[in-house]
Amino acid sequence: MTDHQAKLPLTPRLPAGLLTPVMLRKLAAIAEKYEGIIKIAGNSIVILGLHPEHRAQALGELGLDTQSLAGKAVRSTAVCAGQPHCPRALQDSTRLGLDLDTKFYGTELPGKLRIGVSGCPNGCSEIFVKDIGLYGTAGGYTIIAGGNSGRKAQAGRIVAERVPPAEVIPSIEKIIAYYQTYGQPGERLGQTIDRLGFEDFVACIGIN
Known part of the structure; x- marks a missing residue:
């Protein structure tokens, strides 16, 4: 597996796409810390390019749940x-x-x-x-x-x-x-x- 293939996205769950300026700055700081890239996707913000171990750490630091982008279920509204x-x-x-x-x-x-x-x-x-x-x-x-x-x-x-x-x-x-x-x-x-x-x-x- 190449380094590029090993990297994963992180999609924090943001109901209705709402977040405070404080959380937005925190997302940016974590993306910078773990050398990720931020992408706006609909009502979601995705941090791209994280190593698997960094992804888990970043999610813990954010204090948010992750939104599933796969699976047979109701997605975020x-x-x-x-x-x-x-x-x-x-x-x-x-x-x-x-x-x-x-x-x-x-x-x-x-x-x-x-x-x-x-x-x-x-x-x-x-x-x-x-x-x-x-x-x-x-x-x-x-x-x-x-x-x-x-x-x-x-x-x-x-x-x-x-x-x-x-x-x-x-x-x-x-x-x-x-x-x-x-x-x-x-x-x-x-x-x-x-x-x-x-x-x-x-x-x-x-x-x-």
Whole structure:
């Protein structure tokens, strides 16, 4: 194994992509200490180029959990800037994104599942290419399902509109339960929906 091949990335878990200036400086200091490179990736910050022993030390010094970039489970929720930071935000996407992350992150599934939340229809969190996407409107949230930005990219489809914020998590629970029940190993949510039929999916989850 070459020196280049031995180096590993470290992706600290940062729910909703939020961190304080103090933590940002700490990340930079640790990357410098262990001769890593910092990369911004979506709602994550990745420290690249760490030796395996340095990776474990760096994680301990940060005092954070690491986010898995592999595995068949719910990944960290992607969230836009939202209220009160974005004047276009119609709903509190940050609060909802954190609640979704707390509730569902790490839930084992037939395949990986990404959730994105945007405070308005502009969709800064790429909600139409997430397995589950949500965007805020004046009347509540629009829920989208079945998107995928991977090798077999496809846009998700709207399954419910004007969903009150308090009903979003129960609605997402129904979608995830459907996927757990009917998804085949390695299959993304959109592939499960396509295989069984969009109308069947909508009828089964029963979101009004």
